[in-house]
Structures are given as C-alpha cells and as structure tokens.
Amino acid sequence: MNITLILDMAASAGDRPVVTADGRTVTASELLSLARSAADRFRDHPAVLYLGTNHLAYPVALFGAAIAGVPFVPLNYRLGDHQLNGLQARHPGALVLRQEDLDGLLAPAGAPSQAEAPTDPDAVAVLLYTSGTTSEPKAAVLRHRHLLAYVMNTLEFASADADAAALVAVPPYHIAGLANLLTNVYTGRRVVYLAAFQPDEWLETVRRERVTHSLVVPTMLARIVDAVEGDDAATPTLASLAYGGSRTPLPVLERALKVFPNTGFVNAYGLTETASSIAVLGPGDHRKAMTSDDPAVRERLGSVGRPVPGVEFQIRSEDGEVLGAGETGLVYVRGEQISGEYSGRSVLDAEGWFSTRDRGRLDADGYVFIEGRADDTIIRGGENIAPAEIEDVLLTHPGVGEAVVIGVPDTEWGQRIVAFVVSGTDPATEEELKRWVRDRLRSSKTPDTIVFRDDLPKTDTGKLLRRTLLAEMEKTHA
Numbered sequence: 337m338n339i340t341l342i343l344d345m346a347a348s349a350g351d352r353p354v355v356t357a358d359g360r361t362v363t364a365s366e367l368l369s370l371a372r373s374a375a376d377r378f379r380d381h382p383a384v385l386y387l388g389t390n391h392l393a394y395p396v397a398l399f400g401a402a403i404a405g406v407p408f409v410p411l412n413y414r415l416g417d418h419q420l421n422g423l424q425a426r427h428p429g430a431l432v433l434r435q436e437d438l439d440g441l442l443a444p445a446g447a448p449s450q451a452e453a454p455t456d457p458d459a460v461a462v463l464l465y466t467s468g469t470t471s472e473p474k475a476a477v478l479r480h481r482h483l484l485a486y487v488m489n490t491l492e493f494a495s496a497d498a499d500a501a502a503l504v505a506v507p508p509y510h511i512a513g514l515a516n517l518l519t520n521v522y523t524g525r526r527v528v529y530l531a532a533f534q535p536d537e538w539l540e541t542v543r544r545e546r547v548t549h550s551l552v553v554p555t556m557l558a559r560i561v562d563a564v565e566g567d568d569a570a571t572p573t574l575a576s577l578a579y580g581g582s583r584t585p586l587p588v589l590e591r592a593l594k595v596f597p598n599t600g601f602v603n604a605y606g607l608t609e610t611a612s613s614i615a616v617l618g619p620g621d622h623r624k625a626m627t628s629d630d631p632a633v634r635e636r637l638g639s640v641g642r643p644v645p646g647v648e649f650q651i652r653s654e655d656g657e658v659l660g661a662g663e664t665g666l667v668y669v670r671g672e673q674i675s676g677e678y679s680g681r682s683v684l685d686a687e688g689w690f691s692t693r694d695r696g697r698l699d700a701d702g703y704v705f706i707e708g709r710a711d712d713t714i715i716r717g718g719e720n721i722a723p724a725e726i727e728d729v730l731l732t733h734p735g736v737g738e739a740v741v742i743g744v745p746d747t748e749w750g751q752r753i754v755a756f757v758v759s760g761t762d763p764a765t766e767e768e769l770k771r772w773v774r775d776r777l778r779s780s781k782t783p784d785t786i787v788f789r790d791d792l793p794k795t796d797t798g799k800l801l802r803r804t805l806l807a808e809m810e811k812t813h814a
Contacts (some may be wrong), residue, residue, distance in 0.1 A: 337455060337457045337480055338402050338454060338455055338456075338457075338459070338461075339398075339399070339461055339480055339808055340399055340402045340403050341484070342430075342522050343367060343368050343726035344630040345494075346521050346522070346524070347363075347364035347368050347492060349493070349524070352364060352498065352524055352526065353433035353526045354521050354526060355392055355527045356501075356527070357391055357528075357531075358529075360392060360442075362392065364521070368399070369440065369444075369448060371395075371396050371398075371402075371439065372400070372403060372448035372451075372599060373400075373441075373444030373446075373448040374399075374401075374403075374404075374441050374479055374698070375402025375403035375404040375445070375448070375449075375453075376448055377383055378400055378406055378431060379404045379405070379406070381406060381429060381430055382428075382429050383406050383408075383409050383431070383463070384407070385409045385410075385427060385431065385432045385576035386398075386411065386508065386509075387420070387432060387433060387434045388413060388434065388508070388743075389413065389435060389507075389508065390504060390508055390530060390532075390628055391531065392529070393438035393439070393441040393523075394517070395408075395512075396441045396442065397441060397476045398404070398514070399460065401455055402480070403451070404655065407460045407463050409475075410508050410509040410779065411424075411465065412509045412646045412796070413435065413505070414796055420629045423531065424460045425623065456480070457480050458479050458735065459480055461479055461480045461483055462478045462483070462514060462629050463475045463476070463478075463679075464498060464511055466608060474678045475678060476609050476675065476678060477679065477680070478608075479677075480672070482611040482672070482675045483518060483673075484610050485646065485671070486515065486518075486539075486611040486673040487522050489645045489673065489788070490519075490645055490646070491523055492523070493522055494522075494523065494524045495789070496520075496523045496526065497548075498524075499546065499548070500523075500548045500717065501526045501527075501547045501549065502516060502520045502526070502528065502541060503545065503549070503550040503553075504516045504517070504530070504539055504551070505529075505533040505550070505552065506533075506551060506552070506797065507740055507796065507797065508729070510581070511580060511606065511607070511611070512551055512553075512580070512612065513552060514627075515611070515612035515613070516551055523547060528541065528545045533635075535563035536558070538550075538556070539571065540559065541571070542571045543573075546559065546573045547571075547573060549574075549577075549578075550574065550576075551578040551604070552577070553579070553581035553582065554579060554582055554584040554798050555798035556603045557579050557584060557589075557795060560592075561591045567594060567595060569596050576600045576601075576602060576619070577599050577602070577605070578598070578601075578602040578603070578604050579601070579602070579603060580605060580613070582608065582797075582800070583708070583724060583797060584603070585731045586728060586731065586732070587669070587731055587732065589601075593622065594627065600622070600710070601622045602622075602631075603641055604616050604640075605640035605686070605706060605713060608675070609674070609690065610671075610673060610675070610676075610692075611728045612673075614671070614673070615643050615647075616640075616642070616644055617639055617703075618641065621641060625637035636703050639704055640705070640706055642701075642702050642703055642704065643669075643702070643704070646672050646673065647669055647670070648669065648670045648671060649667065649668070649669055649702075649704055650667075650669070651665040651696065651697055652665050652666045653665050654666070654678040655719045660697060661698055661699055663697060664694075664695060664707060664722075665696075666694075667691075667706065668689040668690065668692065669692060670687070670688045670690065676690035693731075694707075694708065694710065694743075695707045695708060695710050695722065707725070708723055712743075712802055713743075714741070714743030715750050715751055716749050716750060716780060717750065718750070721743075723741035723742065723743075724771060726739075726741045726755065726777065726781055726783065727739045727740060729771060729773050729777060730755060731778075733760070733769060733772050734761055734762045734764075735756045735761075735762050735763050736757050736758070736760050736764070737760035738792055740756050740792055740800045740802060741754070741755045744806060745810075752784040753783045753785075754785045754805075755769070755786045756786075756787045756792060757788055758789055758792060769783075769786055770783060770786065792805075793805065
C-alpha cells in the first residue's frame with residue numbers, strides 16, 4: 337500500500353475540490369494528474385526535497401514522490417544557509433524544490449505517464465527532520481504503512497459534508513502539515529492553504545472561505561484570540577478548532593473557548609515519530625470539563641484526552657516498572673502508526689513500545705496528562721519537580737502573559753528554579769509572583785529567581801526553547 341491510495345480513493349468518490357491555494361482550486365482528479373506528471377520528473381532522483389511555503393505544489397510534490405517511489409523530505413525554509421546546506425548534503429542527488437521553482441510543478445508539459453505507484457508498505461514515504469532545539473536535527477522515518485494506519489484507523493472515508501473546508505496554516509515541514517493534508521483529502525474536506533500565518537488573515541480567510549475546520553499551535557491560538565475584537569470571533573462556519581504541538585496555557589484556552597462559542601475544540605497530542613496524533617481531547621470533553629462540578633472532570637481540560645484507535649499508552653518508572661492510574665512517569669506508546677525510527681535506526685523496544693521522552697500520567701478513565709519533556713524535569717534537593725506545574729500557577733496571575741520555568745545547576749540543591757516571565761496586563765513584582773506560587777504550591781516549588789523579558793525564545797512552531805534560556809543563565813553566571 338502507498339499513500340497515493342488516499343488520493344486515488346478521493347478521485348473516485350465524486351471528485352470534490354481538494355486544495356485551494358493562492359486563489360486556485362483543484363479537484364482530486366486534477367491533483368492526481370499533476371502528481372503523476374511530477375512523478376515523471378522525480379523518478380531519476382533518490383529523494384525530493386521541498387524548501388517552500390504552503391503552496392499548491394506541496395501536495396503535488398508529496399503525492400508525486402509517492403507515485404515515483406522516492407522519499408519526500410520537506411525542509412524548514414526558514415533555516416540559515418549553513419543549516420540548509422548541511423541537510424541537503426545528507427541527500428546527494430536529491431531533487432531540490434525551492435520556492436521559486438514551485439509554480440513549475442503546476443504547469444506540466446505533455447500527458448503524464450500512467451505508471452502505478454509502488455505498493456510496498458514498508459517503503460519510506462516521508463523523512464521529517466526534528467526541530468533540533470537540543471541537538472543536531474534527526475530524520476524521523478515515516479513509512480507508507482505508518483501514515484496509512486494513522487489515517488485509516490482514526491477516520492472515516494468521505495465522511496465530510498460537501499462544503500467542508502480545512503484551513504492549514506502550520507508549516508509544511510511539520511508533521512501537522514503533512515497529517516492535515518492526508519486526513520482532509522481522505523475525509524473529503526477541501527484544504528485551504530495560508531502561505532504564512534497572520535492572525536488577522538487567518539480570521540479573514542475563515543470567514544471568506546467558509547472554513548469549517550482548522551488546526552493551530554498554541555502561539556497561533558494566543559495571537560488569534562488577541563486579534564479578536566470583542567467577545568465573539570464572528571466565524572459562524574468554524575465547527576472545529578484543533579490545537580496542539582506544545583502545551584497550551586489554560587488562560588489562552590479559556591479565552592478561546594469564550595470567543596469561539598459555537599466551535600468545538602480538539603486538543604491533539606502527537607509526535608513526528610508517531611505519524612501525528614496519538615491522543616485526542618474532543619469537543620464533548622471540553623464542554624463537560626468547563627461545566628462539571630467534579631474536580632476530576634474539570635481537570636481533564638488540562639489533559640490531551642484519550643488514545644486514538646489502535647494506539648496504547650503505558651506509564652513507566654525510571655527503572656521500567658509499569659505504573660498505575662494517577663502515577664507520574666515516562667510515557668510510552670505502541671501501535672501500527674508508531675514509527676520510532678531515525679534514518680534506519682529503530683528505537684522501539686523488543687515489544688514495540690516507543691518512548692516519547694515525555695513525562696505524564698493516566699487517570700482512572702484513561703485520560704492522558706502530559707507534564708513536559710523528561711529532560712526538563714527539575715531535581716531540587718532530591719525532589720522531582722515538573723516545570724509545567726509552576727508555569728500553570730504563574731499563568732493564572734494577571735501580571736503574567738507568558739512563563740517558562742527551568743532548572744539551573746546549584747551546588748547546594750542540585751538545581752535551583754528560575755522562571756522567565758513576559759508581563760501581562762497588570763505587571764507584578766518578583767516578590768509578588770514568588771508569593772503567588774508559594775501560596776498555591778509550596779516553598780520547594782517556588783522559583784528562586786524570576787527574570788522578566790519582553791519575549792521568550794521559541795521555534796517557529798511555538799515550542800519554547802528552554803535550552804536557549806539555560807545557556808543564557810549559564811553564560812551569565814560563568
């Protein structure tokens with residue numbers, strides 16, 4: 337099986353419009369024809385590297401590479417020349433599609449060949465480079481069977497209404513961009529691309545294109561909420577808004593729920609190595625958590641929901657013991673869509689479990705709570721402290737707009753707690769914020785130092801760069 341099956345099925349099921357970009361819309365049959373023409377260009381190359389923005393050429397190149405039987409490798413076009421050259425050097429002989437080349441894929445010369453796509457499910461479909469925030473980027477390997485398992489185990493084919501449209505503003509080199517294309521083509525939603533995210537343009541596009549579904553990362557959600565005038569976003573067609581990619585501050589989510597009153601919210605948790613979402617908190621869970629008097633149910637608003645079909649979760653201690661409900665440990669997952677492979681090197685254990693390198697827990701009803709990366713855990717005086725717990729408390733103070741907490745080396749305690757804060761609408765002092773945390777947690781979890789900043793370092797998909805802040809602190813105290 338090959339991911340081209342998704343496009344073949346779409347083309348044979350009424351041939352709806354599937355992609356809109358830069359004012360042009362194509363049907364499934366038209367996209368398939370363009371992809372076949374692209375495949376004719378791709379077959380003499382060992383891989384196809386995509387260095388462009390969201391564009392109609394993106395699905396053409398993805399499916400074209402699948403038909404040609406070569407890996408598709410979307411790269412972060414925002415990287416500097418040195419980094420991009422280094423990544424390109426890992427793929428000698430690859431065809432490189434840069435932004436200025438993309439329109440050429442949309443004007444094929446002559447009739448495409450009708451060569452069938454290879455059918456080996458173990459062939460490499462996509463190589464996605466991890467962000468490399470803590471080390472050199474690694475190429476996560478996604479084979480055709482991983483992507484097809486994710487799509488077909490979690491969704492129903494052609495299940496969308498005829499006028500359904502999904503706005504995609506996440507970058508094409510992110511797993512969410514890839515997954516959004518495949519899932520929306522499969523369900524029958526028209527994909528509407530934004531080349532670059534701007535909150536005002538996002539809102540205007542939702543209204544103009546009558547968008548029904550969209551996915552954003554938390555920084556996008558925060559900017560969209562800030563851009564809404566008044567208490568209603570005035571997006572009546574928007575039925576579903578998914579968010580994920582990193583932790584969403586609870587105040588941002590609560591504000592979003594208010595300004596999108598008729599929209600169902602979906603929290604999606606997944607990794608590149610898991611071929612997208614592995615747990616989902618659906619609209620019903622959001623509504624129930626917001627209105628319930630039960631603290632355990634209300635707490636689920638801070639969870640990532642329950643596992644998607646075909647995926648198992650397991651929480652383990654540091655020494656590998658499987659933990660019970662409510663116990664915090666290392667998060668492991670297993671299932672058909674789980675790759676757990678980097679450039680031919682599998683990191684799955686003997687039973688097929690993949691370590692997400694996140695810390696978390698499961699409640700008694702199977703809801704998954706993610707506390708952050710295991711490497712980010714602060715060990716202070718022998719106590720394990722999750723930065724997320726402190727960050728959540730800081731974010732409830734009106735004087736805090738953004739917050740990130742790290743542990744820095746300390747000769748007495750092992751690590752001391754440092755919080756970096758971007759002030760909110762009513763700026764607070766360092767002592768006031770320390771007291772705020774101390775009153776709600778305890779002294780051992782109170783930041784030793786609070787540093788005020790104008791902004792926090794992030795990747796372009798919104799993940800906080802804790803290592804950058806740690807390096808700054810180490811340099812300051814060197």
